Amino acid sequence: MAAVVTKRFALVLGILSALLAGSVLSAVLPEDRADVMYHRYDGGGVEVDGPSILLRKSIGESFSLSANYYVDSISSASIDVMATASPYTEERTEKTLAADYLHDKTIISASVTNSTENDFDARFFSFDISQDFFGDLTTLSMGYSKGEDTVGNSEDASFEEEADRQHYRLSISQILTKNMIANIAWETITDEGYLNNPYRSVRYRDSGSYTYEPELYPGTRTSNATAIKMRYYLPYRAAVHVEFRKFSDSWDVSAQNFELGYTHPFKDRWIIDVKYRRYKQTEAEFYSDLFERSEETRFRARDKELSDYTSDTFGVGVSYALDMGKVSFVDRGTVNLQIDRMSFDYKNFRDVVKGEKGGYAAGEEPLYGFSATVTRLFVSFWF
Amino acid sequence: MRILLLFTILLCSACSSYSLKPWVKPYQRQNIADPIMSFSRDPVSATYMHHVYQAREAARGAEGGGGGGCGCN
Numbered sequence: 539m540a541a542v543v544t545k546r547f548a549l550v551l552g553i554l555s556a557l558l559a560g561s562v563l564s565a566v567l568p569e570d571r572a573d574v575m576y577h578r579y580d581g582g583g584v585e586v587d588g589p590s591i592l593l594r595k596s597i598g599e600s601f602s603l604s605a606n607y608y609v610d611s612i613s614s615a616s617i618d619v620m621a622t623a624s625p626y627t628e629e630r631t632e633k634t635l636a637a638d639y640l641h642d643k644t645i646i647s648a649s650v651t652n653s654t655e656n657d658f659d660a661r662f663f664s665f666d667i668s669q670d671f672f673g674d675l676t677t678l679s680m681g682y683s684k685g686e687d688t689v690g691n692s693e694d695a696s697f698e699e700e701a702d703r704q705h706y707r708l709s710i711s712q713i714l715t716k717n718m719i720a721n722i723a724w725e726t727i728t729d730e731g732y733l734n735n736p737y738r739s740v741r742y743r744d745s746g747s748y749t750y751e752p753e754l755y756p757g758t759r760t761s762n763a764t765a766i767k768m769r770y771y772l773p774y775r776a777a778v779h780v781e782f783r784k785f786s787d788s789w790d791v792s793a794q795n796f797e798l799g800y801t802h803p804f805k806d807r808w809i810i811d812v813k814y815r816r817y818k819q820t821e822a823e824f825y826s827d828l829f830e831r832s833e834e835t836r837f838r839a840r841d842k843e844l845s846d847y848t849s850d851t852f853g854v855g856v857s858y859a860l861d862m863g864k865v866s867f868v869d870r871g872t873v874n875l876q877i878d879r880m881s882f883d884y885k886n887f888r889d890v891v892k893g894e895k896g897g898y899a900a901g902e903e904p905l906y907g908f909s910a911t912v913t914r915l916f917v918s919f920w921f
Numbered sequence: 922m923r924i925l926l927l928f929t930i931l932l933c934s935a936c937s938s939y940s941l942k943p944w945v946k947p948y949q950r951q952n953i954a955d956p957i958m959s960f961s962r963d964p965v966s967a968t969y970m971h972h973v974y975q976a977r978e979a980a981r982g983a984e985g986g987g988g989g990g991c992g993c994n
Contacts, residue, residue: 573965579973592965606965673943705982711960716949721960725982763982767960771952785980793980801957809957819979844979876966882977912973914966 565643565670565677567602570595573918581880581910583615588629590916600641606634617842617906621890622739622750630655636664643670657690657736664705677711691736699732717771722764729759740840741890741900742829748900751832753839755824761787776802785819791844793819799853811855811876821846827888828901842906846885853878862919871919878912960985 571594578587588609596602608631615625636649644667651662666681685703709723739750765783772778781797799813822844824837855876862868884906893903945953956962971984 573963575965575969577969590965590969606968608969673945674947675943675945707983709983709985713945713950713953716945717952719953719958719960721985723983723985727982761980761982763980765983765985767985769958769960771955771958775955775957777955777957783980783983785982787979789979791979793978795978795980803957817974817978817980822979843977849978874963874966876963878970912970914969916963916965918963918965 565640565645565668567596567600567638567640567645568594568604569920570602571918571920573916575914575916577915578913579910580913582882582908583617583620583625584910585613586610600639602638602640604634604636604638606632606636608632608634617889617891617908618738623737628656630658643674644668657692659688659690661686666707675713679707679709679711681705681707683707687731689732689734689736693737697736699736701729701731701733703730704728714768718768720766720768722766724762724764727759727761727763731757733757733759735841738839738841740826740829740838742832742834743900744832746900748828749832751838753841754837755839756789756837759788761785761791776800789844790823791819791821793817807859809857811853811857813851813853815851815853816848817851818848819846821886825886827886840887842884842887845887847883847887848885849880849882851878851880860917867921869920871917873917874915876914879909880912881907881909883907 571592573590573592575590576587577590579585588611590606590608592604592606594602594604610630610632611627612630613625613627619625630653632651632653634649634651636647639646647664647666647668649662649664651660651664653660653662662683662685664681664683666679668677668679670677683703683705685705687701687703689697689699689701691697705725705727707723707725709721711719711721713719733755734753736752738753740753741748741750763783763785765781767779767781769777769779777800779797779799779801781795783793783795785791785793795815795817797813797815799811801809801811803809822839824835825839825841825844826835827840827845829835829838853876855874857872857874860871860873862871865871887906888901888903889906890903892898893900896903898904952958961967967985974984975981
């Protein structure tokens with residue numbers, strides 16, 4: 539008798555698993571969940587930390603609403619700041635409201651984001667539509683976003699500039715085999731307006747040393763990015779993932795990043811993630827660490843994020859499933875810790891702070907590099 | 922872009938072919954349905970990491986989510 543009950547239970551479990559599996563790429567609204575995260579970035583003289591809180595709740599069968607509240611508390615003594623200014627602290631607050639509507643195999647999503655800090659405001663609107671077809675093996679998604687930035691200057695109350703940004707994106711997710719899923723995505727972004735950082739300067743040779751003057755960027759930028767991601771379920775319960783992205787823009791920057799990761803659950807409640815990511819980019823056509831003279835070129839930048847460099851990231855994460863037996867309104871919960879160690883190696887950005895201390899000649903200073911630790915500690919609940 | 926175009930053409934050709942049927946049946950998708958196979962298992966953490974990368978890299982886009990703006994340096 540017990541054997542029959544066990545077999546029936548296994549059969550019911552199998553059917554439920556198959557039904558659940560059938561919903562994998564078929565259009566379903568995201569699960570109701572709540573996430574509370576503490577995040578911290580520490581490296582290169584910059585410390586950024588704060589909370590991020592996400593709430594998602596469905597309304598009826600067709601609607602799902604979500605809200606995200608995010609704060610960056612920034613304390614910066616970065617190489618740029620130490621070279622030409624004084625360390626500062628500031629806070630950025632970002633709020634997002636989003637809605638998803640499900641109709642048959644179609645999901646329509648819209649969101650609005652508002653980000654504020656003392657000298658920079660950003661508003662961002664997004665609209666996406668996705669459609670499942672081919673036996674729910676394929677999902678095609680398209681999206682459009684528009685961003686509007688207002689750039690200020692804390693040292694000049696009269697300074698105010700605008701920048702507009704538009705995103706066009708397309709992606710296809712495909713179940714390739716019963717153990718492999720892939721996604722290919724493409725996104726074009728166009729910018730127009732004030733794209734500088736009002737505080738950043740370039741340096742040029744002057745009387746055997748160097749002098750600074752404000753940087754000047756073009757008023758437009760267009761970029762294209764294509765990414766391919768794949769996840770593969772191994773013969774035992776674990777997964778590997780790979781990701782490759784290729785990027786280029788009208789400022790002559792080209793970049794690639796590659797990521798390889800492994801996910802391994804064990805003892806029912808634990809999941810371990812490890813990953814390695816490499817990023818590499820070339821410099822913008824108007825970038826120089828040291829210009830030969832004042833206003834040498836029409837556009838000028840000495841932003842290390844526009845220089846030639848590589849970065850490596852090693853990450854590890856652990857997730858523990860909580861026992862929610864006594865909490866009736868919560869289906870399941872996890873507590874998670876993820877730590878990434880990033881290192882940056884600049885090929886054409888020199889450390890002027892070390893240069894001044896060490897008495898190096900202009901253009902002969904050591905190349906700059908730094909490491910950073912990125913930490914996320916969060917709890918997730920599904921209800 | 923060319924890779925995406927080629928992929929789309931191949932996919933459309935495949936779907937329009939009468940001989941090609943969905944080859945992974947719903948009851949064969951239990952491994953794909955496992956949370957460890959999700960592209961977005963931890964959306965709050967993933968969004969944050971995209972922000973960390975965007976603030977320090979010139980590359981942007983095709984991350985699988987929206988993005989905001991900040992003047993971080």
